[in-house]
Amino acid sequence: MDRPNFLVIMTDQQRGDCLSADGHSVLMTPNMDAIGGAGVRFSRAYSTCPVCVPARRSFLSGQFPSVHGVLNNSNVQWEGPSLSSVLRDAGYQTEWIGRGMHQTPPLKRYGFEHMVFQDHRTEDDYDRFLAGREPEGSGGYYGTGVMHNDWTARYWHLDEAYHATNWTVSESLNFLKYRRDPSCPFFLVTSILAPHPPLVPPLFYLDRYLRQDLPRPLIGNWAEPPENDGVGDDVSAERVHLTGEALRSTYAGYYGLINHIDDQIRRLLNPVNGVQQMTGRNTVVIFFSDHGEMLGDHYRWRKSLPYEGSARIPFMINAPERFELQRGAVSDVPVCIEDLMPTILEMTDVAIPERVNGQSLLPLMRGAGRLHRPYLHIETSPTYHCLTDGKEKFIWFVSDGVEQFFDLVVDPGERHNLIEVSERQDRIGWWRKELVAVLQNRPEGFSAGGQLVAGRPYPGVMKKSPQ
Numbered sequence: 445m446d447r448p449n450f451l452v453i454m455t456d457q458q459r460g461d462c463l464s465a466d467g468h469s470v471l472m473t474p475n476m477d478a479i480g481g482a483g484v485r486f487s488r489a490y491s492t493c494p495v496c497v498p499a500r501r502s503f504l505s506g507q508f509p510s511v512h513g514v515l516n517n518s519n520v521q522w523e524g525p526s527l528s529s530v531l532r533d534a535g536y537q538t539e540w541i542g543r544g545m546h547q548t549p550p551l552k553r554y555g556f557e558h559m560v561f562q563d564h565r566t567e568d569d570y571d572r573f574l575a576g577r578e579p580e581g582s583g584g585y586y587g588t589g590v591m592h593n594d595w596t597a598r599y600w601h602l603d604e605a606y607h608a609t610n611w612t613v614s615e616s617l618n619f620l621k622y623r624r625d626p627s628c629p630f631f632l633v634t635s636i637l638a639p640h641p642p643l644v645p646p647l648f649y650l651d652r653y654l655r656q657d658l659p660r661p662l663i664g665n666w667a668e669p670p671e672n673d674g675v676g677d678d679v680s681a682e683r684v685h686l687t688g689e690a691l692r693s694t695y696a697g698y699y700g701l702i703n704h705i706d707d708q709i710r711r712l713l714n715p716v717n718g719v720q721q722m723t724g725r726n727t728v729v730i731f732f733s734d735h736g737e738m739l740g741d742h743y744r745w746r747k748s749l750p751y752e753g754s755a756r757i758p759f760m761i762n763a764p765e766r767f768e769l770q771r772g773a774v775s776d777v778p779v780c781i782e783d784l785m786p787t788i789l790e791m792t793d794v795a796i797p798e799r800v801n802g803q804s805l806l807p808l809m810r811g812a813g814r815l816h817r818p819y820l821h822i823e824t825s826p827t828y829h830c831l832t833d834g835k836e837k838f839i840w841f842v843s844d845g846v847e848q849f850f851d852l853v854v855d856p857g858e859r860h861n862l863i864e865v866s867e868r869q870d871r872i873g874w875w876r877k878e879l880v881a882v883l884q885n886r887p888e889g890f891s892a893g894g895q896l897v898a899g900r901p902y903p904g905v906m907k908k909s910p911q
Contacts, residue, residue, distance in 0.1 A: 446629065446726060447535075447536075447629045447792050447793075448629065448726055448727060448728045448763065448764060448767075448791060448792070449629045449630045449631070449632070449719075449723050449726055449727040449728070450531075450629075450630070450631045450632065450727065450728050450730065450788060451616075451632050451634065451712065451719050451727055451728070451729050451730070452631070452632065452633045452634065452730045452731075452732075452784075453479075453634045453636070453709055453712075453729070453730065453731045453732075454503070454633060454634070454635045454636065454731075454732055454733065454734065455636045455638065455639065455702075455705060455731075455732075455733040455734075455758075456496070456543055456635075456636065456637050456638065456639070456640040456733065456734055457639055457640040457641075457733065457734070457735060457736065457737045457747060458639055458702060458733035458736065458737070458757065458758055459733075459736040459737055459739065459753055459756065459757075459758075460487075460489065460733075460736060460752065460756030460757050460758055460759075461752070461753075461756070462639075462698075462699070462702055462758070463476055463477060463758050464476075464477050465477035465480055465481070465485060466487065466758075469659055470653065470656045470657070470658060470659070470699065471699050471702060471703065472703050472706065473702065473703070473706045474706065475706045475707070475709050475710045475713060476705075476706050476709070476731055476758065476760070478713070479713070479729055479731045479760040479761075479762055480731075480760035480762070480772075480774070481771075481772055482729075482762040482771060482772075483729075483760060483761050483762025483763060483769050483771065483772075483773075483809070484760065484761055484762070484769055484770060484773045484774075484775060484805075484809045485759070485760045485773070485774050485775070486759040486760070486774075486775050486776075486777070486779045486805075487774055487775065487776050488756070488775075488776050488777065488778045488779070488834030489732065489756065489757050489758070489759030489778070489779045489780065490755050490756055490757065490778060490779075490780050490820050490822060490832065490834075491733075491734060491735040491736070491754075491755055491756075491757050491780070491781060491822070492508055492509055492780050492781065492782065492820060492821065492822050492823070493509040493514075493515060493516070493822070493823055493824055494734075494735035494736060494747050494748055494749070494750075494754045494755045494822070494824065495516055495517050495735060495747055495748045495824060496517060496546045496734055496735070497514055497516070497517045497518065497519060497546050497547070498512070498514040498515060498516065498517075499734040499735050499781055500545050500546050500547065500734055501514055501522070501547060502780075502781045502782050503527070503734070503781050503782075503784060503785070504526040504527055504528065504545065504547070504554055504555075504785075505522075505524065505525075505526060505527070505785070505799075505800070506527065506782050506784070506785030506786060506796075506797070506800035506801060506802045507782060507799060507800065507801050507802075508782055508801045508821065509823060510821070510823070510886070510906070511799065511801055513905055513906040514904070514905055515823060515824065515825035515902070515903075515904050515905065515906065516748070516824055516825040516826070516904035517904070518904035518905045519547075519548035520548060520905055521547075521548045521549060521552065522547075524799075525555075525797045526554045526555040527555070527631075527784070527785045527788065527789075528540070528553075528554060528555030528556045528631060528633075529554065529555025530555070530789065530794060530797065531555075531631045531788070531789075531792070531794065532555050532556075532557060532631075534792065534794045535628050535629070536628065536629050536630060536631045536792075537557060537624065537625045537628055537629070537630040537631070538555060538556045538557050538558075538630070538631045539556060539557065539558050539559075539560075539619050539623070539630065539631070539632045539633070540553075540556040540558075540559045540560075540561060540633045540635065541559070541560045541561070541612060541615045541616050541619060541632065541633065541634055541635065542560075542561065542562060542608075542611075542612035542615070542616075542633075542634055542635035542636055542637065543561070543562050543563075543608075543612070543635040543636060543637040543640075544559075544561040544562060544563030544565075544568070544635070545561075545635075546563070550563045550565050550566045550568075551566065556633075558623070560615045560619075561635075562585075562608060562611075562612075562637060564592065569615075570585070570608060570611055571584065573606075573611055574602075574606060577603075577606060578602055578606060582601065582602060585608055585642070586642060587601055587602075588600075588601050588642065588644055590641065590642040590643060590644055591641070591642055591680065592640075592641060592642065592680070593641055593680035593745075593746055594641050594642060594643070594679045594680050595641075595643070595679055595680070595684060595686060595690070595694045595740075595745055596643070596679050596690075596693070596694070597642075597643035597644070597650070597693045597694055597696065597697025597698070598643075598644060598650075598693075598697070599644065599645065599646065599647040599650045599651075600644045600645060600646045600647065601644070604646045607646060607704070608636075608637050608638065609636055609637070609638050609701070609704055609705055609708050610708060612634060612635070612636050612637075613634065613636075613708045613709065613711050613712060614711075616632065616634045616712060617711060617712065619632060620632070620712075620719060620722055621722075629726075629792075631788075634709075634712065636705055638701040638702070638704065638705055639698050639701035639702050639705070639737070640737075643693075643694065643697030643698055643700075643701065644697065644701075645697060645700030645701045645703070645704045646700075646704060649699075649700030649701070649703050649704045650696050650697060650700045652696075652700065652703065653695065653696035653697075653699045653700050653703075654692065654693070654696045656696075658691075658692060658695045658696070658699075659695075660691075661686065661691070661739065661740035661741050661742075661743075662741040662742065662753070662857035662858070662859060663741070663742060663743065663859070664742050664857075664858055664859045664860065664861065665859060665860060665861070666742075666848070666860075666861040667742035667743050667744075668743065669683075669685045669743045670683035670684065670685060670743060673685040680745075680746075681745065682744060682745055682746055683743055683744060683745070684740055684743060684744070684745040685740075685743055686740045691740065694739070694740065695739070698737065698739060713729065725764055725765075726764055727764070728761065728762070728763045728764070728767075728788070728791060729761070729762050729763075730760070730761050730784065730788075731758060731759070731760045731761075732757055732758060732759045732760070732781065732784070733757045733758055734757070734781070735747045735748075735754060735755065735757060736752075736753050736754045736755060736756055736757055737753060737754065738751065738753045738754050739753055741753045741857075742858070748824045748827070749824070749827070749828075750822050750824075750828055750830035750832075750837070750839050751858055752852070752856065752857070752858060755822050755830075757781075759779060761787070761805070761809065763791065763809075767791065767806070767809075767810075768810050769809045769810060770809060770810065770811045773809070773811070775808065775809075776834055777808060777814070777815060777834070778817075778819065778820050778832065778833055778834040779805060779815070780802065780820055781802075782800075782801050782802030783802040783803055783804070783805050784802065785800055785802055786800055786802045786803060786804040787802075787804045787805045787806055789804075790804040790806050791806060803815050803816065803817060818833060819831045819832055819833040819878070820832055820833075821882050825902045825903060825904045826842065826843070826901075826902040826903070826904070827841065827842060827843075827902075828840060828841045828842060829842065829879060829882075829883065829890070831875055831878055831879055831882070832852070834852065835851075835852055835853050836849070836850065836851060836852060836853075836871065836875070837849070837850045837852055837858070838872065838875035838876065838878075838879065840876075840879060840896055841898075842890070842898060842899075842900065842902050843898065843899060844898055844899070845896065845898030845899075847863050847872075847876075848861045848863055849861065849862045849863045849868060849871075849872050849875070850862065851868075876896065877894075879891075879896065880894060880895065880896055883896070887906060887907055888900050888901060888902055888903075888906075890902075
């Protein structure tokens with residue numbers, strides 16, 4: 445049998461609970477849900493450094509942040525094997541379309557033979573697309589005044605066909621129809637900027653959620669609102685107290701962007717003329733996001749934090765029948781973005797590079813194996829380190845040593861910090877020892893004498909990447 449093609453759909457800043465299949469009370473995502481329904485959905489998938497640059501580097505390299513050395517949105521050029529370069533060298537046609545890789549420099553292809561991309565750091569293909577179509581003075585994608593990280597929201601100000609989500613899907617279809625080399629398999633990444641702000645869905649989708657009885661933010665008994673409830677703060681501030689119309693429009697904008705994506709990816713996945721019909725049902729479809737969005741939970745906005753809203757992501761894989769995945773299975777095994785590279789390479793019978801940290805999910809998806817990893821390590825400079833097995837979560841804040849412990853089974857919203865509860869001290873002590881061991885050889889000096897050491901410098905790029 446021919447080697448499989450790969451269609452990887454990656455959204456930006458989509459929470460793990462923002463799927464109908466995950467039990468969301470109002471959000472409609474039938475097409476995303478169907479990817480997992482035809483394959484496997486991982487309900488405890490996490491971004492190990494939940495910000496754009498390191499998460500996307502982990503996708504490209506299969507390495508944990510502590511190995512590739514980028515621990516926040518610092519921009520560092522890098523070399524070495526990438527998922528796309530390994531597949532390219534194995535005979536795959538590699539294509540990146542949509543929101544850029546967010547690596548440095550923006551035009552470096554990192555193993556992709558061709559890119560059609562959107563990246564605010566440089567003039568890009570989407571800018572050129574809009575320039576020939578939008579009315580004079582429209583201002584492009586940010587022409588509404590709602591910007592890159594804002595909680596404010598409004599409807600898209602141009603024709604829906606010009607929205608970045610529509611453009612990304614249209615360019616992906618152009619690749620499949622007109623630029624694909626039929627003599628070799630392809631690896632296509634469809635990278636969608638939404639639901640990363642600006643929160644500007646087409647009007648239909650904004651109106652749909654403005655009409656709904658929307659959920660409320662999750663607020664822990666440990667969380668503190670911003671000073672003066674955030675009044676007078678910038679609309680991209682990381683601490684917020686959203687209420688009333690501000691909260692409703694923010695939620696409607698965010699949910700509207702996701703629902704819009706869901707409708708658009710049907711153009712790629714429909715059973716009449718979608719990707720499986722184009723490829724003789726020989727395409728693996730993967731859907732995930734680089735990280736989540738706090739969305740006002742615990743008075744926080746944006747990403748980077750270890751809490752579920754920021755770190756947990758949607759993660760689904762389906763594949764041709766010969767791979768024998770457990771169709772419709774939902775796995776609560778904690779998985780991460782780094783696992784995609786070894787999974788894809790095993791499905792192609794291509795050797796996995798030595799320094800890849802992720803583990804192939806193929807045996808797990810077949811119901812015939814398990815991961816040799818008891819938990820995931822999540823971190824973001826300069827703030828915290830976190831360990832979770834999807835059932836419990838231990839967080840340690842670097843600057844002052846403050847700790848948090850959550851029971852995710854009974855408290856998935858992380859409303860109750862159990863760090864002082866006497867009945868939990870054995871478990872907390874176990875997690876603390878595990879984190880001491882994880883950090884033992886780090887160059888920052890976080891661990892010494894069997895103890896965690898607070899107050900150490902925690903730069904965004906490791907001074908010396910471990911071997």
